Amino acid sequence: MIRPMARTNTRFVEAYNELLNLCDQLEVGAYLPSENALSAQLGVSRTVIRSALTRLDDCSIIALDGREKILRRHSNAEDRLEGPPVLLGIEELESRFLDWVLRMDVPPGTVLNVAQLSKDFSVATHTLQEFFSSLSRFGIVVRRPRGGWVLLGFTKNYAVELSDFRTVLELNSVRHLAALPLDHEIWARLDSLEQEHLDLLQRIDKDFHDFSPLDEKFHAVINSVVVNRFVKEFQKIISLVFHYHFQWNKTHERERNEDAIREHLALIEALRSRDADKAEAAARRHLATSKQTLLSSLETNSHAT
Amino acid sequence: MIRPMARTNTRFVEAYNELLNLCDQLEVGAYLPSENALSAQLGVSRTVIRSALTRLDDCSIIALDGREKILRRHSNAEDRLEGPPVLLGIEELESRFLDWVLRMDVPPGTVLNVAQLSKDFSVATHTLQEFFSSLSRFGIVVRRPRGGWVLLGFTKNYAVELSDFRTVLELNSVRHLAALPLDHEIWARLDSLEQEHLDLLQRIDKDFHDFSPLDEKFHAVINSVVVNRFVKEFQKIISLVFHYHFQWNKTHERERNEDAIREHLALIEALRSRDADKAEAAARRHLATSKQTLLSSLETNSHAT
DNA sequence: TAAGCTGTCTTTAATAATAATAAACATATT
DNA sequence: AATATGTTTATTATTATTAAAGACAGCTTA
Secondary structure, eight states: OOOOOOSOOHHHHHHHHHHHHHHHTSOTTOBOOOHHHHHHHHTSOHHHHHHHHHHHHHTTSEEEETTEEEEOOOOOGGGOOOOOOOOOOHHHHHHHHHHHHHHTTOOTTOEEOHHHHHHHTTOOHHHHHHHHHHHGGGTSEEEOTTSOEEEOOOOHHHHHHHHHHHHHHHHHHHHHHHTSOTTSHHHHHHHHHHHHHHHHHHTHHHHGGGHHHHHHHHHHHHHTTSOOHHHHHHHHHHHHHHHHHHHHOOTTHHHHHHHHHHHHHHHHHHHHTTOHHHHHHHHHHHHHHHHHHHHHHHHHSTTOO | OOOOOOSOOHHHHHHHHHHHHHHHTSOTTOBOOOHHHHHHHHTSOHHHHHHHHHHHHHTTSEEEETTEEEEOOOOOGGGOOOOOOOOOOHHHHHHHHHHHHHHHTOOTTOEEOHHHHHHHTTOOHHHHHHHHHHHGGGTSEEEOTTSOEEEOOOOHHHHHHHHHHHHHHHHHHHHHHHTSOTTSHHHHHHHHHHHHHHHHHHTHHHHGGGHHHHHHHHHHHHHTTSOOHHHHHHHHHHHHHHHHHHHHOOTTHHHHHHHHHHHHHHHHHHHHTTOHHHHHHHHHHHHHHHHHHHHHHHHHSTTOO
16 A cells, blocks of 8 residues: 655755764774764754664664664665655756746746646645745735736836836945945956956857856846845846846847946946946946847737737 | 545636536526637636546536536536635735744744644645745745745844945835926825825824825835836835834833834935035935934844844 | 527535644653 | 663654645536
């Protein structure tokens, strides 16, 4: 009779195999460490260690009697246990899901089938539920009145509001940055960033694809001067949305990227002058361009309303 | 044998009782409407209607034969079904949870016991899970490596970062507002707000408790000029945190509130001059005071680190 | 015969039951 | 006294199951 396996025994299996390794390093006849020591060493609870020891005893690998754990033989390939398929955690899910939505161009209003998606992404259904719940904070999905989820974004409105929000946050970062003292490490980082931009500009005709990661890095550095968990959280979504769309929009890609590089350089220049107004103006220019790029990339795809 | 009730049959029970009402309004011997009609009328699926009709037949309230549904008798009290206890949805949970954390002064680092809390709040455990997942976006809770949740906020750091974030958003709103044309409806709303502030100032000695809702209203109006879903989402948390703490901090409450009213009035005045710099300065002053109030209210409570 | 109805079946989400794990407590051994 | 094991309890993650919704096809009646 197959009993329902309520919770995966991954921890047990891994601990058991690890114990086999440990045993193989000992002489036959040697004593194993205490349960407490083993549990500390393998980083699992004593409960898991005890189950594993019991099984080792059942397989005659050790002789278990009270606190005596005598090694009787070394292990062979058959002794190894195979764990259940590993499910993804909620962190890996995030980028895979947004990737799916943005790349597959899933239209707004799509009803999200939790059962199906959990298979596709190889996660537990409740993991998806939790994930959707957290995404609902960003208005990407909404819960339907009696169960189920609907994909809301990414509409044109969403893009506009996201861009505006990004602008608010990033202008704040820029103003902070311009006020930092000259011995702050940020200036060295900006110098190095500037060099990378100049390098890419040299070989823009063939390497224009390299701009996307550089853009991500650039904005990350700018925003790094503001230490704020809310800013950080939003940066994740902003970065994902902007850069996925960036990668798609193939119209005038070389020119767009070249223009963006020049805007970045202008911003670096303005920041270095430590003139807040000048820096803000340069940042505004670039963010406006970015917004336009995002909007036009949505328009080339059909269902942005 | 009691079978496990996987999903609550609230919908069935409610539909059944509703059907009883409907039957009681008919003469004995009358025909009931079609399943489709009933399902449309009661707003439930035909599946539920069919189960209910079958039960009505079993109880000899109707005679069910194909599409003939003849009423045989009126219902009595015993026929009524009692549903399972109603669980709260995730929306009600939000304010109740934050209320609990803030009022009960749950210390940061507390491990949140989902099983226990789900009883206390009378919600399903998975509802809590989802809720925590969404709260984790705001860094109020974090998931522990192997299951479970820990309450993070509200530490001093959290308060500082929340205040700073609030300042960024609200200064943006203020700059927007100052640029709005004179015929915009916002000016009338500000006039009325100003009057409410002046009124309260008159009777501040006895009614200083009335300030908290007025403060909430004031900031809501200021921020209403920016239409942005991300701003709105944050306003919810900001408003909750600030106003709960506001209500606790009893030290110099009258003076604090009077000062805050004067700062509000100064901001309204500055906004009306439509001088962005002046308005920004006034807003900064008030937000700084607000931040200090929040911090001091955390310090009076023991465990802000 | 067309419109509407019911019978049947499929799909999906919400919940309870359950196994895995962690942790606390009690007892035994060195 | 310190550390080990034995036992019990609490809690989470996952599965199995049920309620509900919806789709489809065949029947009935006007």
